[in-house]
Amino acid sequence: MRESVPPGRLGAAVSRTIAAATEVFRHPDATLVVVGTAVGYLLIYLYALGHIAPGLGGFDVTVVSGALGKFFKPELGPFSFTPVARVSVGPVTYLFSLNTVLGLGLAGLVGMNLGLTYLAWRQPAACGIGSSSSGFLASIPAVLSGTACCGPVVLIVLGIQASGIIVTAFQFLLPIAVVLLLGSLVLVGRQIDPARL
Amino acid sequence: MRSTRRRFVAVAGLSAFAGCTSVLDRGSEGEPATTAESSTTESASVNDEAVPTAEATLPLPMEPGELESLAVSGGPPKDGIPSIDEPSFVGPDNADFLDSGDPVFGVALNGAIKAYPQKILVRHEIVNDRLSDRSVAVTYCPLTGTVQGFERGETTFGVSGRLINNNLVMYDRATKAWWPQILATSIPGSWNSDPGTSSLREFRLVWTTWERWRELYPDTQVLSTETGFAKNYGSDPYGSYNPRGGYYANENMLFEPLEEDDRFGRKRVFMGARTADGAVAFDKSTLLEERIMTGELSGTPVVAVADRRLNTGYVYLNPDERTATTDGSTVQMGDSSYEPNALPLAGVHTFDAMWFAWHGYYPDTDVYA
Structure with missing residues (x-):
């Protein structure tokens, strides 16, 4: 007979991750890693998606009519949504869509992963190399999910001949990225002891 | 800038496939593309005057049902590539988004003279327009480099999201029949299982450059970039024609062609x-x-x-x-x-x-x- 039930291993790891995540923002250098990584990732994601790209030039903002209704309308591929506004700033054109919101979420996860990895690395008596690099490794599929939104166009660039399977697989990239990012977040976060920072 | 982007996409995409192989292997290669929409099919004939058809039917390389089975999802869902249904036009002096060597698809018919820039159509593939009193669809498939004009009657055409032989499969919004662009002939599809076999009435669009078209037709109208969509018409996702590069110049394919032939380059x-x-x-x-x-x-x-x-x-x-x-x-x-x-x-x-x-x-x- 046990007198108290200890929290499950996962529950404990999550609690510790949340504590570590809070800790990230108490360290300016770790915060910088989070914000810098998130902004960088978002830009790369939008670039991979084609929502930041060279445009026709000029300075112009266009919002499509019925933007709200079109905001959730799928477009070129899985997790690719219809742009509802176009912003042209000189040579660069930015398209605003639900993907910017999705990208922000992913960017936040990638940023937190690297922020926690940074904290784990900074922590005295650091954890093993494998664990401290896992946040970085987990960020890779997240970056790839940006290309998933491009749909099979990416295959043309690669010169890979597509098949029904490959096209179908694209729809799994973003969910896989999210799961891996959350998993790695807990993996790194659970190894950080706020008391030792 | 373009090559830098390509490099990134290439590296990222390659890794993507490496990471997803285990998921892919459980898929179902070779199955015809279907979606939830495909469960409801009708069988309205295209001959009920909803779509103007030609007297003679063009040849098909195989049975219509066999063609249907070869349709693959190109990625986008139905109308994911949106047709332009309310096109607007500008005069040649206001078409400053065009360089002289940019490809345009020109038509001079029924007193109407119009140019449809490739850089706009690559994002839409179909423009439902009128040439004077005639309702037409101007269609372009980037993967096969084909531009074809069709009469559309009172209906409009949309992009089905399917490809056969890497070629655009259109659908008409009256009968929902599939129309592979090059074949210009109706085949059964996900939304109409028995449309009959008829060919569209075609008209010629000339693939030329903006400079040449404007010189011959100085009073031409040009499809405007104000299409009602927030698209970036300055960037072609497949490659470039001015100068020719990317998909348009190399031997890469998206899907396997129906027939291989090594007498000529694939994109010639x-x-x-x-x-x-x-x-x-x-x-x-x-x-x-x-x-x-x-x-x-x-x-x-x-x-x-x-x-x-x-x-x-x-x-x-x-x-x-x-x-x-x-x-x-x-x-x-x-x-x-x-x-x-x-x-x-x-x-x-x-x-x-x-x-x-x-x-x-x-x-x-x-x-x-």
């Missing part, structure tokens, strides 16, 4: 023409060089003439094998001279197509290069 441009009896193709660069070429379309003599004003060509049936010569601008037949697009012979609808696309659909085509 041919001027193709087909009738109910068969098909013929003339290499475009050879035709532009030689100005006049002769050949056969399923045994019937044909003559192809170049129009160097627009860098294009026309194919005519020439059963009597009349002799055609040219002085460089006009074509002489007998004692008279004619513009290349107005010979006194039966013209066959002719359009540009990449070799793999033409040969994939018309494996028995006569070909001259």
Whole structure:
């Protein structure tokens, strides 16, 4: 007979991750890693998606009519949504869509992963190399999910001949990225002891 | 900038596949593309005047049902690539988004003179428009390099999201039948299981450059970038035509062509023409060089003439094998001279197509290069 039930291993790891995540923002250098990584990732994601790209030039903002209704309308591929506004700033054109919101979420996860990895690395008596690099490794599929939104166009660039399977697989990239990012977040976060920072 | 982007996408995409192989292997390769929408099919015939069809039906490379089974999802869902249904136009002086060498698809018909820039159509593939009193669909498939005009009656055409032979499969919004663009003929599909087999009425669009079109038609109208969509018309996701690069210049394919053929490069441009009896193709660069070429379309003599004003060509049936010569601008037949697009012979609808696309659909085509 046990007198108290200890929290499950996962529950404990999550609690510790949340504590570590809070800790990230108490360290300016770790915060910088989070914000810098998130902004960088978002830009790369939008670039991979084609929502930041060279445009026709000029300075112009266009919002499509019925933007709200079109905001959730799928477009070129899985997790690719219809742009509802176009912003042209000189040579660069930015398209605003639900993907910017999705990208922000992913960017936040990638940023937190690297922020926690940074904290784990900074922590005295650091954890093993494998664990401290896992946040970085987990960020890779997240970056790839940006290309998933491009749909099979990416295959043309690669010169890979597509098949029904490959096209179908694209729809799994973003969910896989999210799961891996959350998993790695807990993996790194659970190894950080706020008391030792 | 473009090459940097490509490099990134290439590296990222390659890793993506490495990471997803285990998921992919459980898929179902070879299954025809289907979606939730496919569960409800109708069987409205395209012959009930909802879509104007031609008297003669063009040849298909196989049974319509077999073609349907070869349709694959190109990625986007139905109408994910949105047709332009309310096009607006600007005068040539306001088309400052076009460089002189940019490709445009021009038409001068029924008193209407219009140019549809490739850089806009690559994002929409279909423009439901009117040429004076005639309702038309201007269609473009980037993967096969084909531009074809169709009469559409009171309905409109949309992009189904499926590809056959890497070629756009359109659907009409009245009967929901599938219409592979190059074949221009209805086949069963996910939303209409028995539309019958009929061919669309076609009209010619000329693939030329903005500079050449404007010189010949200074009063032309140009499709505006104000399409009602937030698209970036300054960037082509597949490659570039000015100068030619990316998908348009290399041998890479998105999906396997219906038929492999190593006589010519896959993306080499041919001027193709087909009738109910068969098909013929003339290499475009050879035709532009030689100005006049002769050949056969399923045994019937044909003559192809170049129009160097627009860098294009026309194919005519020439059963009597009349002799055609040219002085460089006009074509002489007998004692008279004619513009290349107005010979006194039966013209066959002719359009540009990449070799793999033409040969994939018309494996028995006569070909001259």
